Amino acid sequence: MxxxxxxxxxxxxxxxxxxxxxxxxxxxxxxxxxxLPEEHGNDIEGDRVKVEERYPGIIAWYDALRSDGTYRDGTLEGEGGCKLYYEYVTASDPANAQGTAVVVHGYTDNHICFLNLVRMYRDSLNYNVLVPDLHHHGYSEGDAVQMGWLDRLDAIRFIEKAHEIFGDDFLVMHGVSMGGATTMMTSGEDLPEYVRAFVEDCGYSSVxxxxxxxxxxxxxxxxxxxxxxxxxxxxxxxxxxxKQASSMDQLAKCERPMLFIHGDNDDFVPTSHVYMNYDAKVKGYKEIWLAPGSAHAMAYKDHPAEYTAHVRSFLAKVRELGL
Structure with missing residues (x-):
């Protein structure tokens, strides 16, 4: 036995x-x-084609602004000494710009992939815009995707660079998918006073x-x-x-206003995540909008007018009420 x-x-x-x-x-x-995905936002030409198919005419809009020098680019040193790429464009009416938006892309995307939001902020809301390539994406260096966690430290550098370029005292950070998680993770850090608001779209609650x-x-x-x-x-x-890379933990420290957006038909980052994120933010003003019928990262594509209206209304409240 x-x-x-x-x-x-x-x-x-x-x-x-x-x-x-x-x-x-x-x-x-x-x-x-x-x-270490094989495709990590480095197929710029392929993404130009995809974006044009989704939003016809947007590449011509982008190329025209690049050609006349309105849309420019630059680099800065990121976490670990990596060279990080970004692009920036002035508001459609620079003398009356409402502020600056930093628009952050998602997993395996790059500065091209959310031109729709750049155009929304510039043309519809009259904001200056800076859009980065995150670590290991697009034209930026880096040894691996950082899923928003170490990206939050680079995001602070991009925020500071945007303020250096435009000098606005009202800055909003807006991210989609992994960019949404990056936005939420950044929101829990010690940030300059001119960072006034955040918009996260379909970001996950934690890695x-x-x-x-x-x-x-x-x-x-x-x-x-x-x-x-x-x-x-x-x-x-x-x-x-x-587990350390948690949007929820960072949101618990965030006191500045945030708009949460999520498609109610998202089966990649389940819609349940937005409720966890929303509940985790216990300090400061917050709003939530569920885009009807939208799959992952498709809220703007499906509802451009409503999406723009929600962002405009949210930012107006933040500005006018001093939230």
Missing amino acids: KRITRNLTLAAAMIAVIFAMSGCMVGKFMCNYAL WNQYKYNLKQMFHLPSWPVLNSASNVCRRRYGWDF
């Missing part, structure tokens, strides 16, 4: 070791899959929660031990882990 017990214990230990080793290998694969959902949805895998292993790999390589 003792021999059977000993053999069963040994077998269980061996299974546990094999399971842990396999989990570690899968964890490394997942970390690479998530943070852990998002990857847990993706593991089940895409690979039919449990979070343990795969996600734990991948998070450990990320911490060793890049200095942060998936």
Whole structure:
């Protein structure tokens, strides 16, 4: 009986070791899959085509402003010494500009992918606009995607650069998807007084929660031990882990106004995330708008007039009421 017990214990230990080793290998694969995607916003020409298909005429609008020098670019030094790229454009009526918007793209996107929001802020709302390429995206350097967490530190640099260029005392940060998470994560930091408001569109509640959902949805895998292993790999390589990268934790520290936007038919970052994020912000003014029928990052495409109206109304309240 003792021999059977000993053999069963040994077998269980061996299974546990094999399971842990396999989990570690899968964890490394997942970390690479998530943070080192083959396509990471570096296909600028391909994205120009996609954006033009979605918003006909917008590339001609962009190219014309680039040609006459209204739309410019620059670089700055980001976290870890990486060279980060950005573009910026003055308001349609510069003498009466309402402020500055920093528009932040999503996962595997770049400065081209949300020209619709740049045009919204410039032409419809009369804001100056700066739009960056985040770490490891577009023309920016960087060894891996940072999922908004280390990007929040770069976002502060982009905010400061926008203020240096335009000098406005009213700045709004607006991000979509991973850019939405970057916006929320930035909102919990110690920021200059001229940062007055945030708009987040379909951002996730935390990297852990998002990857847990993706593991089940895409690979039919449990979070343990795969996600734990991948998070450990990320911490060793890049200095942060998936639970640490939390929009909700940062929102709990945010006292400045925020507009939350999410499609009510989003099955990539589930709509449940926006409620978690909204509830996590316990200080300061907040609004929420659920875009009817919209899938992930499609709220503006589906409802451009309503989207613009919600952003305009929110910013007007912040400005007029001194929120």
